[in-house]
Amino acid sequence: RIVYVNGDYLPEEEAKISIFDRGFLMSDGVYEVTSVLNGKLIDFPGHATRLERSLGELDMASPVSMDELLAIHRELVSRNEIEEGLVYLQITRGAPGDRDFAFPDPSTTPSTIVLFTQNKPGLADSPAAKTGTKVISIEDIRWGRRDIKTVQLLYPSMGKMMAKKAGCDDAWMVEDGFVTEGTSNNAYIVKGGKIITRELSTDILHGITRAAVLRLAAEAQMEVEERNFTIDEAKQADEAFTTSASAFVMPVVEIDGVTLGNGTPGTVARRLREIYLEESLKTAI
Ligand code: PLP
Numbered sequence: 001r002i003v004y005v006n007g008d009y010l011p012e013e014e015a016k017i018s019i020f021d022r023g024f025l026m027s028d029g030v031y032e033v034t035s036v037l038n039g040k041l042i043d044f045p046g047h048a049t050r051l052e053r054s055l056g057e058l059d060m061a062s063p064v065s066m067d068e069l070l071a072i073h074r075e076l077v078s079r080n081e082i083e084e085g086l087v088y089l090q091i092t093r094g095a096p097g098d099r100d101f102a103f104p105d106p107s108t109t110p111s112t113i114v115l116f117t118q119n120k121p122g123l124a125d126s127p128a129a130k131t132g133t134k135v136i137s138i139e140d141i142r143w144g145r146r147d148i149k150t151v152q153l154l155y156p157s158m159g160k161m162m163a164k165k166a167g168c169d170d171a172w173m174v175e176d177g178f179v180t181e182g183t184s185n186n187a188y189i190v191k192g193g194k195i196i197t198r199e200l201s202t203d204i205l206h207g208i209t210r211a212a213v214l215r216l217a218a219e220a221q222m223e224v225e226e227r228n229f230t231i232d233e234a235k236q237a238d239e240a241f242t243t244s245a246s247a248f249v250m251p252v253v254e255i256d257g258v259t260l261g262n263g264t265p266g267t268v269a270r271r272l273r274e275i276y277l278e279e280s281l282k283t284a285i
Pocket residue numbers: 033181182183184185186204205206207208209210243244245246
């Protein structure tokens with residue numbers, strides 16, 4: 001696999017990062033994941049815009065322009081012959097040559113930028129989308145700026161393991177009784193045909209797929225309500241689903257052992273997945 005590191009395209013075995021990189025020592029960095037379908041990038045402008053916002057919130061500058069970033073994405077997709085898969089991008093606050101809590105001077109410590117592809121044939125035709133997924137609920141004990149897409153992913157990673165141990169696919173995180181989001185996706189329920197999802201705030205990541213799906217739902221005359229919902233309300237919903245760049249719209253059929261509807265993906269989730277895949281392919285670049 002050919003990867004990109006600080007201006008160079010290299011075989012992955014030749015890529016090198018300093019042990020003093022603040023991404024490695026302090027999770028001081030941000031990332032984006034963009035999916036690739038038919039060899040093209042899905043929702044790229046949304047991911048680029050969110051990246052700029054994440055960087056700005058952490059007082060970091062991008063080492064490349066957004067146009068260059070698009071060119072790097074395309075180059076990697078092409079060199080690695082990705083038809084279906086993902087492009088992972090990470091920018092960290094560089095390697096100051098020692099460990100210190102204070103941010104280094106950006107004029108002497110340039111940020112580190114890394115991109116790599118993940119080949120995932122069949123990404124759009126996922127079996128999980130046909131059967132639906134099972135989630136458990138766990139307490140949300142992450143930090144308070146979940147709107148910044150940082151590489152600080154230990155708790156979501158632990159949540160995923162708790163779900164696996166329970167024989168489930170993922171965990172929905174709950175704060176004060178209300179669902180925030182999944183470990184790596186935004187969470188939705190459907191009741192009486194109405195799509196309900198938590199409103200945007202610093203409590204959750206502002207999903208790029210979420211924005212697209214809510215816009216498409218409104219265009220399809222589906223009713224959408226952005227409000228907090230409790231985990232108890234979720235267990236009584238007609239259906240549930242999640243959205244993310246890597247799994248698109250994913251139906252949820254069980255929460256904490258409680259089966260939703262008849263235990264198969266709901267009509268709203270299935271329709272949204274179809275519309276999203278169709279529309280995002282049209283605007284893929
Ligand atoms: N919420 C969290 C915590 C995530 O990690 C992600 C994706 O990685 C999402 C939501 C979904 O965001 P997007 O649709 O931009 O992939």
